[in-house]
Amino acid sequence: MIGVTSIAAVEDQMVVTFRNIDGQSQFLEEVFLEIAKVDVNLDMISLTTSEDATCSFSFTTSNRYYVKVVEVLGTIRRDFPEIKFSISDGYAKLVAEGEEMQFCPGVAAAVIAAVKQSGASIAMITTSETDISLLLPAGNLSAAKAALEG
Structure with a gap:
């Protein structure tokens, strides 16, 4: 080609997607910092902003990090309860x-x-x-x- x-x-990849992110919030920074703290390597990263100024954000990582990612998401969810997320392997x-x-x-x-x-x-x-x-x-x-x- x-x-x-x-x-x-x-x-053995999984994708994590977040929806309903306020474009002005500290959410993205928090996700990247918390994921880095538990030594999870992110791969494909994509952010899209909609007309109403909310964002959708996705990343991929290895399935071997599933437990660590779920733990981080539980922590983040307490600070950002309005944000919806999904994890798919x-x-x-x-x-x-x-x-x-x-x-x-x-x-x-x-x-x-x-x-x-x-x-x-x-x-x-x-x-x-x-x-x-x-x-x-x-x-x-x-x-x-x-x-x-x-």
Whole structure:
């Protein structure tokens, strides 16, 4: 695939999503600080602000951190009871990388089209200039990876 030089897969992922965050609150700072205190490494991080100035915020991490994440969320919930959150496991991350991506328009379109044609559903996308990370249901990983490699 043009612009893609390597494809990697990471299994046993979970996603944590928060909704109804006041954009002016200290919530995000609190989450990052508390998660760091218990040595949990976050991966895909996404924040979206809606028209009413509330935010939705998601991150992925390894399933091995499940207990630590739940404990942190319990602590944070006491300070921010209005914020709704969910934790879902059963995901895998598929990463397409390549230094040329930053100079090749359409790489994301090609990656997403190939993954969708494999029958996989995409739960989350994050990117940088040189990589595209896709969070997929774990059962879709093999077919999606084969589609990108094919």
